[in-house]
Amino acid sequence: MDKKVKDYISSQPSPQKEICSKVRKILLATLPEIEEEFKNGVPWYGKFYIAGLKNSVNVGFSITGLDKEELNHFDGAGKYMRHIKIHTVDDIDKEKMKQLFHMVWVKASCYE
Numbered sequence: 001m002d003k004k005v006k007d008y009i010s011s012q013p014s015p016q017k018e019i020c021s022k023v024r025k026i027l028l029a030t031l032p033e034i035e036e037e038f039k040n041g042v043p044w045y046g047k048f049y050i051a052g053l054k055n056s057v058n059v060g061f062s063i064t065g066l067d068k069e070e071l072n073h074f075d076g077a078g079k080y081m082r083h084i085k086i087h088t089v090d091d092i093d094k095e096k097m098k099q100l101f102h103m104v105w106v107k108a109s110c111y112e
Helices: 003-010 016-030 094-107
Strands: 037-039 042-044 048-052 057-062 081-086
Touching: 003 016, 003 037, 003 042, 016 048, 016 057, 016 094, 057 094
Parallel strands: none
Antiparallel strands: 037 042, 042 048, 048 057, 057 081
8 A cells, every 4th residue: 555545544534534545445356457656635546536525525536528327426517526425434336336437447537
C-alpha cells in the first residue's frame, strides 16, 4: 500500500476508516492490475477515488463514455466524475461495488 494512502486511511475517524479500507480492498481485489496513488488529497486509482468526508465516504468514478442508464448508478452532476456516498460499512454492497468498478474500468475513459 502506498504510504500516503495508508496514512490517509488510518487518519480517518470511524466509520470512515473502515469504509475506506473495505472499499479499497474490494477495488484492489476486483482490479488487481490497478495502480494506487495519492493525488488531489485522496487515494486515487486511475478512474476511481476514495474520499473520507465528515459523515460519509465518497467513492468517485470516471463517467466519460457511460450511457444514461449507467449514469443512474451514481450521485452528483459532474461532467467527468460522479460518486456514490457510503455512510456505514453495512451500506457497502460488495457485489454491486465489484460490478460498478468493472463496468467503469471497461467502458469509461479517464478524463485526464
